[in-house]
Amino acid sequence: MGVGSNLIVRDGGLRAVVIRLGRGFNGIEIDGNTVIAGAAALDAHVAKKAADAGLDLTFLRTIPGSIGGAVRMNAGCYGTYTADHFIWAEVVTRTGEIMRLGPEDLQFQYRQTAWPEGAVLIRAAFEASEGVPEELHARMQEQLAKRDETQPTKDRTAGSTFRNPAGFSSTGRADDSHDLKAWKVIDDAGMRGAMRGGAQMSPKHSNFLVNTGEASADDLESLGEEVRKRVFQNSGIELEWEIMRVGEPAPAKAKLADK
Template sequence: MSLSIETLPPVRGTLTPNRPMDTLSWLRVGGPAEMLFQPADLQDLQDFLTALDPAVPVFPIGVCSNLIIRDGGLDGVVVRFGRGFNGIEVLDNSRIRAGVGALDAHVARKAAQAGIDLAFLRTIPGAIGGAAKMNAGCYGTYMADVFIEAEAITRSGQRITLKPADMGFAYRSTALPDGMILTSVTLQGNAGEAEAIEQKMTEALAKREATQPTKERSCGSTFRNPAGYSSTGQADDTHELKAWKVIDDAGMRGASIGGAQMSEMHSNFLINKGGASAADLENLGELVRKRVSENSGITLVWEIMRVGKPAAQ
């Protein structure tokens, strides 16, 4: 089915056919979205989904900070969340509600100003919707630890509320069904002094600068740490077996294909050094998985999502 603005439900937001995704992607790669929809607000999104042909695939994105969009692009409608979905509201002295388009760092800062400790979010790239969907975390705290509920819209346009049990939180993942679109997330953090929380975030940023290639184009950790974890990942920073270590042991630190490279600074960071295609990035990742498997018998699991179609041959 070929999509056009004329064949889709009317919207108050913006519909853009064949929109290249590389300029919207954190890694600056990706072919075109068949149709990019930027809804004006929640009602616009709900009306659109309610009227949309159920056969048309729908894929929501934020800032694509954990996503490789393949060079052939994405079929169907890609929903991108902008100003109508980036509000942040302090509910009380421990809870905050954020639209899915709100950046993790902005939520952490707004929470800190209100004396709510969500400091772990400060160093996580991307937006709250993706963080909730992927159960993002660092330094021993995960979204599952602070999640209260989320508002969502089903593929058919029904608004629902999701509780922790509905999310199916696991290590670096959830069990949300395809087509389910989060629209806002409510989080609860420990109460604290604003200055102390700010200092905690400053220290975390300094640690990240010292150990990760923050100036490069990357999606953070490329592969999950090996072995099992609890749903909240409390062992994340104490477990002996790290993805970077098995990558190093396989001799893949600094390895490259085209413009893609495993960072010299942190070998579990896949970076676009400039001019990489999505295929370069994905092929390098697969080569790392192959070499690690050959060297240690460990099968690394992608943490970065890969979506869309390869480029036509």
């Protein structure tokens, strides 16, 4: 587990050991055009430290997560993905072996990788092009302003809820362009601002699930499933969750009939 973005833990909790890497895994090193970051390093910190060194990893600046999650989910923004800069990742297996994995091992795809079961990422290396530090920092400020203008950054969300659907070519066959946006098909299905319990599809950006104050995990997941159903009924498009959902539902309440 990184910093909890893109994650819903169901109300019944998780029957598992949860590993959250701490300060010993948040180092950031610069070696020429290579940036080596610990899995616990925040994406924003990596982007800023790289910019200080005149290296362009600006796409990471607005991604609210850590490097471990960025690699695991092939995080991206503004048309650039983690896979575009990835060199290698070091992981620890369940048997305690440290392994180095390359792009061919992870088989990057849109918002997913072929991750070895049970492996824990500890650090990763990225190649970055050169730039002028002042210009890189200015670009990141523009990206932050754009994000704040279009996304509910002040609300409690888990980030983008659904993956953008695959597009369709002129022949009608599915492709991987992802030019069609999840928020658009959610809007078309009339689900912008929809609510269930304390959960709401953000009126500002309808691909964000918002906890308005007292939402349970079930409120959030149930509203998300209702959105998927309505979108499919309206357009035939089956949205895929981008948020990871883990754990078990809350135990059912005892029946009063047992008195």
